[in-house]
Amino acid sequence: MAAAKAPCALIVMGVSGSGKSTIAELLGRRLGWRFEDGDSFHPGSNVEKMRAGHPLTDEDRWPWLNAIADEIARVCDKGEHVIIACSALKHIYRDVLMRGRDDVRFIFLKGTQELIADRLAHRKGHFMPPGLLTSQFNTLEPPEASEHVITASIDESVEAIVDGIVRQLKLAGTTAEATKPKVLP
Template identity: 85%
Template sequence: MAGAEAPCALIVMGVSGSGKSTVAKALGERLGWRFEDGDSFHPAANVAKMSAGHPLTDEDRWPWLNAIADEIGRVCEAGEHVIIACSALKHTYRDVLLRGRDDVRFVFLKGTQELIADRLAHRKGHFMPPELLTSQFRTLELPEASEHVITVSIDESVEAIVDGILRQLKFGGTKPMTTKT
């Protein structure tokens, strides 16, 4: 990746409770990029379904994923940058989000089911009930290197996680990536 420019979009991915929104927001603040929570792209029917404790089906997810992909396309075409928190659990979901783009990168927040279950047990005010975590891990297809992914452990502080992401997002040798604004 030496000499490459910053991607137009970073998608911070992982199961519910892995810290996607928190890490993506902190990463956006550090880079000066806009943050979007992928949850805000869900149709109301999806939110209601998850709030009732029912996992989403692939059919439920397609409109949501396409709405996020549309936003990524808009941002990239405008020459802007965005960080989006989105579970992106399956290879096919990530393919929809990319739409063949090579200027988008995934950041996978990796953690054990036990650690994430503990975090979910203490989280307040989120529509995703902790009981659905098992279905999220069952659905998760670990990202592969060919998907332009950076993998970071969530066993550290948010600041340390962001530092680890920035270390891996090197462009032009050892310097952190630069952005065009």
């Protein structure tokens, strides 16, 4: 069986408040890859709806997911790399993002609802109100191994989470190699 291609895109996924943007941004710096926040692909109507405390419907999400998938295709087709923070809560959403590609990987940030609710209660300046967290957990379909996923528990420091992800990625020829400890004979 042939090995899967090295990823050109990583999608850091999970519910709101799981640390997607923070982890994705640091991971991007560590790997030397461009970081994009999936929230920036939302149409204004989606942002206003969430800001008002209303969960998005699938109809609201399709243009957003397709915009992210278009960016992934553009970047990958140019031979570049990108890390995108995106909730990607359902299998069907991840299918849209993948578009059948084998060079996209998911990083699932997994944590308890209690831990994430506490984080959201202390977060300032984000359009997603803490009250929508329950709807996010109700929507979440945790990814399966067949979805090219790395699962990372969020109950560690940001640096430890990123270290664990980099170890699991095993990317040769990237700046991630420089983060590996040297073994002396």
